[in-house]
Amino acid sequence: MSAKVRLYVDHPLGAGQSVPLDRDQAHYLFGVMRLAVGAAVALFNGRDGEWQAEVAEAGKRGGVLACVAQSKPLQLPPDLWLLFAPIKKARTDFIVEKAAEMGAARILPVATDFTNSERIRQDRLQAHAVEAAEQCGGTYVPEVTELQKLAALLDHWPADRQLMFCDEAEVGQRLFLDSADSGAAAGPWAILIGPEGGFSPAERKRLHAMPHTHVVSLGPRILRADTAAVAAMTLWQHTLGDW
Amino acid sequence: MSAKVRLYVDHPLGAGQSVPLDRDQAHYLFGVMRLAVGAAVALFNGRDGEWQAEVAEAGKRGGVLACVAQSKPLQLPPDLWLLFAPIKKARTDFIVEKAAEMGAARILPVATDFTNSERIRQDRLQAHAVEAAEQCGGTYVPEVTELQKLAALLDHWPADRQLMFCDEAEVGQRLFLDSADSGAAAGPWAILIGPEGGFSPAERKRLHAMPHTHVVSLGPRILRADTAAVAAMTLWQHTLGDW
Numbered sequence: 001m002s003a004k005v006r007l008y009v010d011h012p013l014g015a016g017q018s019v020p021l022d023r024d025q026a027h028y029l030f031g032v033m034r035l036a037v038g039a040a041v042a043l044f045n046g047r048d049g050e051w052q053a054e055v056a057e058a059g060k061r062g063g064v065l066a067c068v069a070q071s072k073p074l075q076l077p078p079d080l081w082l083l084f085a086p087i088k089k090a091r092t093d094f095i096v097e098k099a100a101e102m103g104a105a106r107i108l109p110v111a112t113d114f115t116n117s118e119r120i121r122q123d124r125l126q127a128h129a130v131e132a133a134e135q136c137g138g139t140y141v142p143e144v145t146e147l148q149k150l151a152a153l154l155d156h157w158p159a160d161r162q163l164m165f166c167d168e169a170e171v172g173q174r175l176f177l178d179s180a181d182s183g184a185a186a187g188p189w190a191i192l193i194g195p196e197g198g199f200s201p202a203e204r205k206r207l208h209a210m211p212h213t214h215v216v217s218l219g220p221r222i223l224r225a226d227t228a229a230v231a232a233m234t235l236w237q238h239t240l241g242d243w
Numbered sequence: 244m245s246a247k248v249r250l251y252v253d254h255p256l257g258a259g260q261s262v263p264l265d266r267d268q269a270h271y272l273f274g275v276m277r278l279a280v281g282a283a284v285a286l287f288n289g290r291d292g293e294w295q296a297e298v299a300e301a302g303k304r305g306g307v308l309a310c311v312a313q314s315k316p317l318q319l320p321p322d323l324w325l326l327f328a329p330i331k332k333a334r335t336d337f338i339v340e341k342a343a344e345m346g347a348a349r350i351l352p353v354a355t356d357f358t359n360s361e362r363i364r365q366d367r368l369q370a371h372a373v374e375a376a377e378q379c380g381g382t383y384v385p386e387v388t389e390l391q392k393l394a395a396l397l398d399h400w401p402a403d404r405q406l407m408f409c410d411e412a413e414v415g416q417r418l419f420l421d422s423a424d425s426g427a428a429a430g431p432w433a434i435l436i437g438p439e440g441g442f443s444p445a446e447r448k449r450l451h452a453m454p455h456t457h458v459v460s461l462g463p464r465i466l467r468a469d470t471a472a473v474a475a476m477t478l479w480q481h482t483l484g485d486w
Contacts, residue, residue: 075463094337101470103462136464219346219486220318221379227344230470234477243462 003040003052005033008130008141013048013067018056021063030058041065044133046141049074074139077103078241079188081161084108084229085115085195086147091226095193096125096144098226100132102233103242104142110150110192113200120147150192154206161188162212166232168198168222189240191232193225246283246295248276251373251384256291256310261299264306273301284308287376289384292317317382320346321484322431324404327351327472328358328438329390334469338436339368339387341469343375345476346485347385353393353435356443363390393435397449404431405455409475411441411465432483434475436468 007029011019021029029035037055043065044050050072057064082104086092092109099107107129109120125144133141157163192207199207207213218231237243250272254262264272272278280298286308287293293315296308325347329335335352342350350372352363368387376384400406435450442450450456461474480486 098470098473101464101466102474103464136466138464217486219480219484221344221346221381223344223379227341227473230473231345231477234474235481237462238478238481241462243460 003042005029005035005040006042006044006050006134006137008134009043009045009065011045013043013045013051013053013070015067015069017051017067019043019053019065019067021065023061026059026061026063029055030060030063042071043067044072044139046133046139047074050139072139076140077105077138077142078237080104080233080236080241081106081108081188081190082193082229082233083110083150083153083190084193084225085110085112085150086120087116087196087225091224092120092125093128094226095229096128097132098230099233100129100138100142101136102230103138103237104191104233105140107142107144108153108190109145109147110153111147112150112195113203114197115195116197122146150203151206154210157210157212158188161190162214163207163210164189164191164232164236165207165213165215166191166193166218166228167204167207167215168194168218168228169204189236191229191236193229193232196225246285248272248278248283249285249287249293249377249380251377252286252288252308254288256286256288256294256313258310258312260294260310262286262296262308262310264308266304269302269304269306272298273303273306285314286310287315287382289376289382290317293382315382319383320348320381320385321480323347323476323479323484324349324351324431324433325436325472325476326353326393326396326433327436327468328353328355328393329363330359330439330468334467335363336368336371337469338472339371340375341473342476343372343381343385344379345473346381346480347434347476348383350385350387351396351433352388352390353396354390355393355438356446357440358438359440365389393446394449397453400453400455401431404433405457406450406453407432407434407475407479408450408456408458409434409436409461409471410447410450410458411437411461411471412447432479434472434479436472436475439468 039055041053043053049070051067052071053065053067056066082099086109282298284296286296294310295312295314296310299309300307325342329352
């Protein structure tokens, strides 16, 4: 592939399709990356795979790209949700970036009993997921949902979705998903990473009692939430996912 | 454990042992954390396990802690080296932090043919490893070595050390360490993570030709170096390490 720039656009892609650029995109392609008419750009929109395109018009406030040929089919990640309790800003950004790289289908910030952060900027986190998808060569962008209460999410937990519960109180207690867990590989899954202060006793009791919960330990050292997120997604992808 | 503060000290720990504090440590314990005489502090030095101590003297420029009782034995990580090519500052810091959390015994920054960073601050990276060990409850601090050329390191590669080579050119090609690799579990290992631009053809050829190289793929998406480091250490610890 000759394109050095890879861009997410919210526009249909296909043979002969023209893709208009907004001001920010034009600034990035023509101001920052210094592309001229005829230059190659790789595009994806999360639905139509990856397309090689050429700059057809370049301006300060906009421009047009012309799709040339599809370079990758759409590759959806496994149906894996990542639930995590927001932590400090930089580490929350990091978790979203890593979830997109590692191949989560959906990213759900949840407020737990011991969560300190009351608010998130959903739009900013979604932009991080887009940027990570641009970087990692993915053709899919996971949706980042608004912050919701963990208890409310569990109230309406989908009956067919398995839950990998990374309980730091179980440090060193158990290795990982066993073959019985693997039997549930076909269906949808979610991974739940706790906040820095851990889960409350009430939350732990409820999570342990749920029929689709799989309690997992992430080794003998206590991992920060961002490390735990990457480690848990690695184990899941390796055992049950698309690695 | 009642101690809220966990501190690395470069001093022997043992029953009845007094531990003098330098100016920075005194500032942190008494100025920032507001501890007074009699307050509990958990100490480790990488050699003697974790000890519960009490503040015996508190001053602006120094102080003394008195060891009370050992609360954890020394737990050494597996003999795992992490070799990585330094990238942007924040992500290099992150790799060192994660390597300490995940349980690497030694962290070796290496300059590859395509490495952009010419310099590292070894003292700053070592401080990050100490801080991560303080946070994660470990009793060991991995040594961060000075930057060295990958080629020079391979010239004197230890005959008994297996090498897990995370080659991004193999994306999607192979799952992971197989049972044949696991046969080498007993001996020492190293993980090698490439720079953002990948390895040079000459480096790849040499690495593939080495007798103890195990080529590993980290899934179908291209991972950033910092993500790859955590993912590779997770797979190694899960398959061959202490998880």
